[in-house]
Amino acid sequence: MDSLVEVNKESGDAYGHYVNYEISLSTDNTNFVPRVRDSIVGKTMSKYEKAVTIEIPENYKGSHIYVRLARLSPDDLESGDIRQKSVFRFKALATLVYDKLTYPNSAIFALNINSEYFSSIPSRSYDLKLMRVQVPSSNYYDPV
Secondary structure (H helix, E strand, O other): OOOEEEEEOOOOOEEOEEEEEEEEEEOOOOOOEEEEEEEEEEOEOOOOOOOOOOOOOHHHOOOOOEEEEEEOOOOOOEEOOEEEEOOOOOOOOOOOOOOOOOOOOOOOOOOOOOHHHOOOOOOOOOOOOOOOOOOOOOOOOOOO
16 A cells, blocks of 8 residues: 545645455355455555465365455545545465474574554564584675
């Protein structure tokens, strides 16, 4: 989302706005089935991204899956003193694989927090006991 704002052109005041959306899934030759119905509410003048996780039903696995993102709220209004801006677009699709994998001599860390509880990105620090390894020289690897 590039921005989410409603502006009074006469006074210049900016207010929050909203977008309702629905994400539906389909397989070959089947109707789209709604999987997520949600809203984005607030005010931002800069880009905003929202990640949504959708569980794939067992009967969809092994088939081609089609994803549809539909905007449910009305189009932006620009008439009189009011100008609404809420351009809404699909950015990326990723597949999450939940397998128990081992990575010997590696450090992996993930953090998922709710941004409502923080005014900025919290600082993090880690106490690691690492091992130095020599990297063989190669024509394909340049550490610089």
